[in-house]
Amino acid sequence: MYDDVKSAGPREDQLQVVFDFPDEIGAENTPAAAWDQDAAKRALDDLFNLTHQYRDGTAYHELLQFVARFRFYSPFNAMLVHIQMPGASFVAPPHRWLNKYGRHVNPGARPLVILQPMGPVMFVFDVSDTEGDPLPPEVEKPFEVRAGKIGKRFPRTIENAKRDGIAIHTAKLGSQQGGSIAPASVPAKMLRFGETTVPVRYELELSANASEESCYTTLAHELAHLYCGHLGTPNDKWWPDRRGLEHHVREFEAESVAYMVCTRLGISNPSEQYLAGYMGQQKQTPPISLECVMKAAGLIESMGREGLKPRKDGKA
Secondary structure, X not given: OOOOOOOOOOOOOOOOOOOOOOOOOOHHHOHHHHHHOOHHHOHHHHHHHHOOOOOEXXXXXXXXXXXXXXXXXXXXXXXXXXXXXXXXXXXEOHHHHHHHHOEEEOOOOOOEEEEOOOOOEEEEEEHHHEEEOOOOHHHHOOOOOOOOOOOOHHHHHHHHHHHHOEEEEEXXXXXXXXXXXXXXXXXXXXXXXXXXXXXXXXXXXXXXXXXXXXXXXXXXXXXXXXXXXXXOOOOOOOOOOOOOOOHHHXXXXXXXXXXXXXXXXXXXXXXXXXXXXXXXXXXXXXXXOHHHHHHHHHHHHHHHHOOOOOOOOOOO
């Protein structure tokens, strides 16, 4: 199992639902509270908090399952599709339906809006709103489970983590402790990332006895703590400072991210067990940030998929 974000307080078993108090600083004066009041960052979280659309535990679990299966788009865009059409199975823009699949979008079909890379938005349509050539397997059965293969994702993620000053090492840990992340104890050290050097800001520890798949699952969980803002941030343009969240909120967010990242790769992981256990006891989703969860999952996926460029001050 995973170790929680390191702190001065006691640690709890990951599978136990924990209701502890916020960190030592007052809850009303925490960075998390300040960030929560910034309306510009709350488009998705307003949906979550005001409409209660995913506050029900069953509805949230269905959302995570949908995003985990809808792997041909980013987690963020998969969630946008689910909000607009929960029954969607395969979406594409009209030109792709025509040029690649030989299908036309039906007149009067409802477009779905998703975010476009390097642009504003794009309109896509579900396969149920198209007609034409027979469907290929990738469209007819898009949710079939694939065998989990990490390939180069694990070492590539470790390399890309250096750009944020994350030093990753292994150690012999107990059977119930998979890893941890904490602010660096010696910030003067430097990491080489491409042609640049980056100061060590965080130390992430993985079990030396675990399999590569297990280590990758733990890595996704611990990186989720960082990119969801649980440890603060060196630059609020990179990810938010949300220190001060309660323990069970931090763990629920990190487990949600790890579940999506690993399930979309076909990797077995214990996150679903944790989430199901929590939902079985509480019925309602804790007050998480949907935006942070989806963005963190997308970032961790990109860290394993491609070589990222060094961070620049003021840019994400």
